[in-house]
Amino acid sequence: MTTTAAPATAPFRFFDLHVVRTRRLGPSMVRITFGGARLPELLTGGRDQRVKLFFPREHQSVPVFDDQGDGWYAAWRVQDPAERSIMRTYTVRAQRQVPAPELDVDFALHGAEEGTSGPAGRWAANAVPGDRISILGPVVEDNGGVDFRPPQGTDxxxxxxxxxxxxxxxxxxxxxxxxxxxxxxxxxxxxxxxxxxxxxxxxxxxxxxxxxxxxxxxxxxxxxxxxxxxxxxxxxxxxxxxxxxxxxxxxxxxxxxxxxxxxxxxxxxxxxxxxxxxxxxxxxxxxxxxxxxxxxxxxxxx
Ligand SMILES: Cc1cc2nc3c(=O)[nH]c(=O)nc-3n(C[C@H](O)[C@H](O)[C@H](O)COP(=O)(O)OP(=O)(O)OC[C@H]3O[C@@H](n4cnc5c(N)ncnc54)[C@H](O)[C@@H]3O)c2cc1C
Incomplete structure (x- = not known):
């Protein structure tokens, strides 16, 4: 049997997001608030809820991605590495439905301003309202992307x-x-x-x-x-x-x-x-x- 390290998809779905605003939290962190037409369908489980973010490459304005449902990881892997979107893992810092559906992600910049960080750090440091990414996020609160689960009897x-x-x-x-x-x-x-x-x-x-x-x-x-x-x-x-x-x-x-x-x-x-x-x-x-x-x-x- 062939297995891969692909993260579990179900019950995860892809969503298109755009930057609504950015806020510097300190010298090393920026909070990016995202909006998106289908964002109300994304349901975070809170705690350490992980999601996959897909960023455009420097010569692109939107991430190049063919949403193949549960087969997305295999499809992403065989795409041209020079063109396919850049995939990174992040945590949902907050989600709100009112006054508008919004989602916050806090990015560590790790040298983005000195040019020593990776593409996600660089993207976050330069993000402006309207910039677009995609997210693979949960559609039920109790999902496989939450790891913090202390058992009964924890003191x-x-x-x-x-x-x-x-x-x-x-x-x-x-x-x-x-x-x-x-x-x-x-x-x-x-x-x-x-x-x-x-x-x-x-x-x-x-x-x-x-x-x-x-x-x-x-x-x-x-x-x-x-x-x-x-x-x-x-x-x-x-x-x-x-x-x-x-x-x-x-x-x-x-x-x-x-x-x-x-x-x-x-x-x-x-x-x-x-x-x-x-x-x-x-x-x-x-x-x-x-x-x-x-x-x-x-x-x-x-
Ligand atoms: C489950 C999970 C949740 C995460 N949640 C968050 C989150 O909410 N916020 C967040 O900022 N990060 C989070 N991360 C970490 C983030 O995914 C990595 O830091 C990622 O490597 C950043 O991508 P990049 O493109 O900027 O750098 P990459 O291209 O992946 O790496 C480029 C270089 O930068 C170095 N590097 C990467 N991250 C750091 C760092 N933090 N400090 C110093 N050097 C670094 C690498 O070692 C490498 O040499 C999470 C990771 C996981 C697995």
Missing amino acids: WILLSGDETALPAIANILAWLTPGTKAKVWIEVGHAADRQELPTFADADITWLVREESDADRTIGVSPARAESRAWGRMLSAVRAAELPEGTPYAWIAGESGTVKALRRHLVKERGFDRRAVKFTGYWRRGASEEQLLAELTAAAQK
Whole structure:
């Protein structure tokens, strides 16, 4: 049997979106608000709801895509790589039906202004009202694109992530029931990237700011060394923490090396049940999402 790493389609559908407005949230993040004629049919499950966004290439004004329903992934893969739309994964930060159907996505710019980011980051940095993309989004609230699902009997929640995971962490915090104990670590580039995170949970939030960290002065430092320093910042913070008593559920996302190191710490050194640690690499240093998807697809076909 041949399998691929294609994300589950049903109950997902394609929607055409256009930019309604953009708002800078801080030095490293921009919120883009989208509208679309069929947007009321898209139903987010909240929390870490993932969606696929399809961007036009630089020489195009709309993403080139042939909506083949459930066969979309196979159709997308065989399209000319120089022409097919650029596919990236993002989180629905918010959805509203009134006063108009709108959907917000918060984009980390990761060097877009210095020209070092990928196409999605560049697109977001330059987006203006009217720009068009497509989205593969859910049409039922309880869908396979929501991973944050603490089981019955969970006593407290651990959340960790960088700015790419901040939209999901913000939504999870807003979703937690009043009084839920939560320990939260969020890494951002600059102090001004910190956001208000409304929650009824009993949340202890620690912000790790890269620009304030001596360990992040990477000039003259090899890429491997810089990488291990980056993992170290989050890992050291969690390792030094006193954690609550009781049964934990952990949700960790962000750069995949950091995510793996943290998961190992929680399972091997803290004794977390590995089934109670939901971990997702949201990006990997030095690899575009296309490269990661190609690796996953090749591994699934073996
Ligand atoms: C389930 C899921 C949900 C996600 N939700 C969000 C979200 O809501 N908001 C968001 O901003 N991102 C989110 N991401 C991460 C986003 O998909 C990646 O950052 C993606 O690689 C950006 O695409 P790009 O075209 O800008 O860069 P790519 O072309 O994919 O990569 C180009 C280069 O940039 C580097 N790079 C990619 N991302 C970063 C980064 N954040 N910091 C530094 N370097 C980076 C890569 O290592 C590579 O070297 C999510 C990812 C997943 C899997």
